[in-house]
Amino acid sequence: MTALLAACGAIGQGAGGGPGSTTAASLIYFSSASGNTHRFIAKLGVEAARIPVFSRDETIYARRPYVLVIPTYGGEDGRNSIPPQVLKFLKHEGNRNLLRGVIGSGNTNFGTTYCLAAKKIAAKCQVPHLYSFELMGTSDDVDRVKQGLEDFWKRQSQTRP
Numbered sequence: 097m098t099a100l101l102a103a104c105g106a107i108g109q110g111a112g113g114g115p116g117s118t119t120a121a122s123l124i125y126f127s128s129a130s131g132n133t134h135r136f137i138a139k140l141g142v143e144a145a146r147i148p149v150f151s152r153d154e155t156i157y158a159r160r161p162y163v164l165v166i167p168t169y170g171g172e173d174g175r176n177s178i179p180p181q182v183l184k185f186l187k188h189e190g191n192r193n194l195l196r197g198v199i200g201s202g203n204t205n206f207g208t209t210y211c212l213a214a215k216k217i218a219a220k221c222q223v224p225h226l227y228s229f230e231l232m233g234t235s236d237d238v239d240r241v242k243q244g245l246e247d248f249w250k251r252q253s254q255t256r257p
């Protein structure tokens with residue numbers, strides 16, 4: 097939490113151009129080696145950029161407003177629930193400034209910490225927590241997120257200059 101506060105308080109990559117690249121994707125996501133979130137994103141069929149899996153790699157840099165999709169890895173006590181790769185990405189001021197919303201992936205077996213990382217980032221960066229889904233998502237989740245994102249960006253274009 098301290099690291100997240102620092103990341104959001106200090107205010108800070110295309111489709112998968114790799115570490116150090118910039119991206120114009122409107123969807124940016126993190127997915128660990130288990131790849132559940134990656135599989136969900138693939139089902140959406142939209143351009144999306146992946147935050148590097150390895151913390152040691154340089155992060156990626158957003159060039160336009162985007163929605164962030166991230167899993168939670170805290171476990172039942174909820175501490176350190178945000179993957180360090182995501183914290184590293186959000187430490188970059190430009191990335192924080194372009195964040196418009198967060199979608200969480202997780203597992204309801206974790207109870208109160210279900211999708212906690214997305215909720216924490218949304219609260220600290222003052223953007224909406226748009227949706228939560230389990231593991232690689234159901235076909236209903238895919239349909240809802242696809243439609244929801246279309247509606248979201250339409251509303252954004254009407255309310256923001």
Ligand SMILES: Cc1cc2nc3c(=O)[nH]c(=O)nc-3n(C[C@H](O)[C@H](O)[C@H](O)COP(=O)(O)O)c2cc1C
Nearest residue numbers: 127128130131132133167168171202203210211231
């Ligand atoms: C060690 C570990 C801790 C986890 N902790 C949580 C948790 O606190 N809350 C939650 O909703 N899901 C938790 N999960 C489930 C993951 O968020 C879920 O499996 C997700 O789909 C992983 O996405 P990825 O495969 O794209 O990395 C945890 C999974 C692991 C392996």
